[in-house]
Amino acid sequence: MKSNLPLNKLLLILALNPVQISFADDIQAGKFYEEALQSYRNQNNAEAIIQLKNALQQNERYVSAHMLLGEIYLQQKSLTEAEVQLSLAKQLGADPSLIAENLAKLYTYQIRYNDLLKEIDPAQFNSGLRPVLHVYRGNAYLQLNLISEALNEFDIALQIAPNQVNAAIGRANALLKRGDIKGADQAAEKAMQMQANDAGVWYAKGSIKHANMELDEALKFYDKAIELNPAHVDTRLARAGLLMDLKRDERARQDLEYMRQAYPFEPKAAYLHAVLLERNNQREAATKELEVAADIITGIKPEYLSAHGPTLMLSGLVNYSLQRFDLAAEYLRQYVKQYPEQSGPYKLLATILLQKNEPEQAIDLLRPMQIRNPQDQRLAFLLGSAFMQAGKHDMANNLFGKAAALGNESGSLQTEIGLNRLAMGQEQAAVQDLEVAFKKNPDAIQAGIPLVALYMSRGEPEKALKTAQALHEKASKNFTLLNLLGTAQVNTGQYKQARQSFEKAIELNPNFLDAQINLSKLDVGENKLDQARQRLQILQQNYPGDIDILIELAKVEQSAGRYQAANDWLAKAKMMDQKSLPTLLALVELNLKMGKAAEANAAAQAAEMIDKNNPQVIDALARSYLANNNKEKALGVFIRMADQARFNVKQLYKAARYQIDAGDYFEAIKTLKKAVLVDENHIPSQIALVEMELNHGKPVFALSRAESLLKQYPKRAFPHRLLGNIADHDKNLSLANSHYQAAFELEPDTTSLMLLYENLKKIDQPDKAFNLLDQWIKKHPQDQLPMAAFADELLKSGKFKEAEKHYVELLKQFPNEPQFLNNLAYVYLNTGNDKALSLAEQAHKLAPDQPSTNDTLGWILVNTGQIEQGLHYLRNAHSLLSQDPEIRYHIAVALNHLQRKDEAKQELEEALKTNTGFNGRELAKALLEQLRP
Template sequence: MRISKLSSRITFGTWLLVAGIAPINYALADDVLAGQYYERALQAYREHNNEAAIIELKNALQQNERYVAAHVLLGDIYLQQKSLSETEVQLNLAKQLGADPSLIVENLAKLYTYEIRYNDLIKEIDPVKFNNELRPILHVYRGNAYLQLNQISEALNEFDSAAQIDPSHVAAVVGRANALLKRGDRKGADLAADKAMQIQPDDHGAWFAKGSIKHANMELEEALKFYDKAVELNPDHVDTRLARAGLLMDLKQDDKAKQDLEYVRKAYPFEPKAAYLNAVLLDKNKQKEAAAKELVAAADIISSIKPEYLSAHGSTLMLSGLVNYSLQRFDLAAEYLRLYVKQFPEQSGPYTLLATILLKKNEPEQAIELLRPIQIHNPQDSRLAYLLGNAFMQAGKHDMANIMFGKAAALGDGKGSLQAEIGLNRLAMGQEQAATQDLEAAYKQNPDSLQAGIPLVALKMSQGDSESALQIAQTLYKKASKNLTLLNLLGTAQVSHGQYKQARQSFEKAIELDPNFLAAQINLSKLDVGENKFDQARQRLQALNQKDPNNLDILVELAKVEQSAGRLDAASDWLERAKKLDLKSLPVLLASVDLNLKMGKVSEATAAAQAAEALDKNNLHVIDALARSYLASNNREKALGVFVRMADQARFNVKQLYKAARYQIDAGDYYEAIKTLKKAVLVDEGHIPSQIALVEMELNHGKPVFAASRAESLMKRYPKRAFPRQLLGDVALHDQNFSLANSHYQAAFELEPNTTSLMQLYDSLYKTNQPDKAFTLLEQWVKKKHSQDYVPMAAFANELLKSGNFKEAEKYYDLLLKQYPNEPQFLNNLAYTYLNLGNNKALSLAEQAHKLAPGQAATNDTLGWILVNSGQAEQGLHYLRNAHSLQSQDPEIRYHIGVALSKMQRNDEARQELEQALKANTLFNGRDQAKVLLEKLR
């Protein structure tokens, strides 16, 4: 079972049976009723009465719409019935509610196969994420998808991967036979099919493969015999039915062919091949009208399948220009940039790069021709004047060059202004590293320059260099201590550096100088919220609202305060007041999106996001809100499209590209995420978060060899930083070289002893069977150095639990809950601690944890197990079912289910659960008790 999200890698599961727990709370009544409906549905399902099961499951979901186990089972039944849209709804809901992916991934693969969504299957289903029981069949699904896309080599790789895990996996061998046949290697295909039949003589796939080979060799009668046997073994296999129908048509046995086609049309109404073949058969038998209808049906089916396509984007043109420029392929770079400026003539930035290239190519006349009209339309742009001056000088037109250089100087102040302008332009284009260098150079030339200093502070904060940001902010403020903007900037830098007390003093001083200085007031309210002083923040903003009731910024900030305080209705009231003032305010609409999503009002959130899009479709905050709304409404396809748009819109803004990639990762669109991250590192190879994310994505969802190579390159570039070592540790961990991983993590920790490197080292020590060292590492960190570092503290509390030191664990969970009073896993773990200490508060804490996090396996298991041990097995079983649906590979949960079923006298089911728990052959608390109970039940 997992502890807090603050330390998601750490797990525990140590449970004891105790008596004396209080009876069930009335608030659980709906869940109990839902559990009863689910148990009846499960019984009907096992008796193959799917219609009755559906009714019971719908009843269960009426009582508790978040009942994960019910969604999982309902999705399975709908898929059996080939109700694809209903299947997708249930699988998406289960996934959204946190269902264990291993329970739904195979059904998802089947669904994508039925819907001919082969690229989605390949992109979204990663066998590496699952255990060796599931991985072979997932490789086979991917192999078959590649086969349908005519990517034979990739298909063979998948089938071989499955066979490496399980050489007796007949579907992998059959897949190989089909792939070889499609490649034209009939001899190899025949050998593979024979091998499949040796492994499993009654496998329909092997018989189908043999039939396909005979069919390809034009041995039609022999092929028919194999197809007949395959259909006999599996009447529902669509490929065999279609192949046999085609063969029967060739053999002029149309009546038999018609039977196969009618079967497929009924069982697989979404299969266009069946409709098409049926049209051919009808036409062949002079049934023109019926044939035409079938062709229309086939066309309708095909039109419902959204084809995947790639389209060129302006950002790609610009990116190509930048890449080729970096490679000094100036001709290509110029070609791409010319295409770009034709599409986006309003942007001056690309013209400067194109002009620079033309000057490097010694083509000053072309540079002049390019820049003159742009400079006329942008007379205040010093960088254009400067470049045009260079072009005139290179062309030998010194008088014009002097005029342009004079304009550039006049636009600046001769003290770094031009450099700052160029830096700001690069910042606008998203070239953050280059912008930082330019602004640093400008600031060095003139430390009094606010033009360079203010954006440099913001850049340094965004890059995590809070110390440099604070130093610059302090320098700027000392030279202009009455400047409210600089005082507010100083406060912001102090917050970034963790100096909250000093930040509060800065903001308060700014308000003393000008009580109406709104920015400082709002920043103070944000500090209040960060310290959970919600009443103080509310009072501060309400006083401002009384003075200025029509100020939208204040109303929006009040809504955010109430939202943070958990007073969602009050937040809604403030936003309603803001809407009455301005229905088309972007900040109001975006705040409405956030609040409605928090309240579960998905349709309202989507409507607000769409209204914002109508106002400014290119605003990245709007695109962000729209994507989150689509995700919440289970419209994943639209959300993924918006994320791609976000990446395109980001153009050369590396931070926005990185943000888009993070969304794509969270949505599981790993293919697009890798593409976006590659763009980001091409734009700015010094953007470390993008580099790290790209290594992680290539390692886990792309090409691990690329990840290893990039990590090695980063190691050479940043030899004194920890993150390359951490990435190399991740690579070694992926290769199951635990000793090497531990070495890298140790080096990273020594270079930068922080929470991240500590927890990675802690984890690797466990993987290399050094639990004592892992415990000591945490103990020294928590007790001697970092008593306020709550992530290691949570892990240390967990270690105390595992060692049975409950009194000491209670002390640390009390500390954690003082800091995070509503953290469900800390409440859950303290409930477990109380369980072992005999404290009758265990049940109430478990209920509180579950209420806060009903979608976590740990809270369901804890509450269910406490109820089972208090004599309320039926009530507890509901939560244990949900826990299993969320974390199906945990044998301890199955043990708990077995105990509950045993107490309910459902001994056959209890025995099955206990057998599955013990089959895992892994240690879990209660394993010995499970063995004893199983022997008793046998």
């Protein structure tokens, strides 16, 4: 039926129909929303999403549905979807207080820290929400490396809500990032008192332990944090990194796989996972993970990315690993502009520029950084590589020499990690990483060359030689590797082979100065000083502007005892460059050798003005102060050396050794404690700390630490040696013997042998001690220290012919060792060899202040009829070692020859007062009987 309505009625109906439909839709939308809310509360997010989408189909302007859907997506880490829903809610007029926290969280995940700081103003909200938002702002400032601003936000949060645990945690993290470990620990303790079951508290405590290198303790805290909150992203990443450092790859993999699933937008998780896969030879999977990380980074808006330094750096690493060098270089250029003080990114950027064949850009980039960091081997190597690529070979060779010939290959991720750790002074970890990298790719000289240098510096010459040989076999025409091989051969005593390697390097490149100089050093080592001098003088004529040649000439003259000639060469070098650190340091050494302490100190202070932070300069300065009897200043410099070492365990250990030598035992213990905190696997520091605690600190601490080391290294000898030393200190010789025996059985080396030998003599088992040395020498005829001890035993027991054989052998290796010359002279005296006097004179000339050389020379003179001359040396010997009964016996014989019978009798009585045995004791008794009335 047709109805005709008035116009006004029709208009009213048209106006009301949308409202009526909207009411109907809203009713249905409301039902869907309530069902979604119930599903959400029952943790059934999948069903909740379906119902919310149904609600929005009924009413696309349903603000509550947008807000809840945004929150669920945020929980699921679906950031793009979350951003859409929260933005719509905001546009539709949602109460800002209902979405502010979720927006802050979203911006944090998206690294939109500047947006967070710009848009989230806590002052607009109530006191319940304000502290939470101040914490988000504090964390944003922290990510932007604005520590003071971050602390201000956390402090405001705590003023509003004194029990706001996240603010206390934020303070701890900010103080730790500033380097205030004590303050960070106090803040973390305060947070712990507020809420002991908060995962963030345990993460903060773990981070502090991690920074202190208390790795096992850090791991415990991280484990607890994840137990409390398995989704705590910072802890997961930190624990994964720590587990990777500890080589606990399976546990690290579990954390990273969890992260990849729970936080798919986190590029660092993908990158670390790639590193782990690469380390375990899963290269294809590693590449895929790197591509995932790169895709995540690509999805970050450039303005957000450029504002966040850590992600910029990560972007450079990821793209570099994927060999996307243009992108990597762009990211790294942005990073170094923001953080110009960090050398690591410069090195990576330079490596990329070299691979892109842009050496001039690399030179421009690295030159200022290398000047600021002249001791950074990696920087020097990269700059050398840039010069080589640019065809400037002289500059390249010079820098390669200064950098100890670090490699020039891009290498694997493992190599880069190892080199970075090496730059930080973490040698043990660097060695482990580089060994893995080199094992994977024996062609990789970037891993191989620093491995050789590390092995040599750590006293592992055989490993160094093996690695150098492997490198050379892969590139037999590489003169730099030949030079490296020669250096490794020198370290193992293969002088003939080393000379051949250096000569072959020069044959390949006649202008290769490093090998030429190494040949001269080899000449000096073989006591061919004239040959070394001649070689260097020819080089100096061909390269008159090369300071290194002048310095080496000075060293040759110094070795020859021609100190003035050495000084002349160094003066010439100084005229060429007043600010040459190598020249000034060489002047310090020469003047110390000449006894010119004031001149040495002046040179050291001049070097300090050029580079006050250079470890070699600090070292020279301290020793020059000691030479000037200014112990107070020297000790101050040693403390400075320890402070500047920071996390470089090798430098810390060196500083501690100096402090020990200077008698500053309290500071030495402090320095060694810092060293073992930095790297608990640095065994020399652990050993030195136990020894210092035992002799100059608290022996109970020494015992505790040694026992702990035994648990940590049950198959190593050194914990047993330390425990043996502690037992010896406590006069428990039987227990000491047990430990020394255990050490020798675990590692039958010279150190354990000599400790066991000395202890056997202490517990009155001389025959066993003698047999121990006898058996060792038969198996190890080239081991000089036991051979010297064995020769001494033979000498004391009157077995002169056998002793002679060993001393002759020892003198082949050490022709200028006064002890061996002296003892052989004594042997010859007793065997009737007329060379006795000339050997004794030679020994005395080399060591005129040793009682033994004076006694032997004097005794030989007495026995050859030169009584008065002999008595002079014997008196010298007695004045140097008055308690030695044998010297008194020798004096008595001389006095008796001079008819000074009463004096001779007195000397004999003093010599025979003790029960100490000595050569000639029975003869002394007989002579005394003759002299008695």
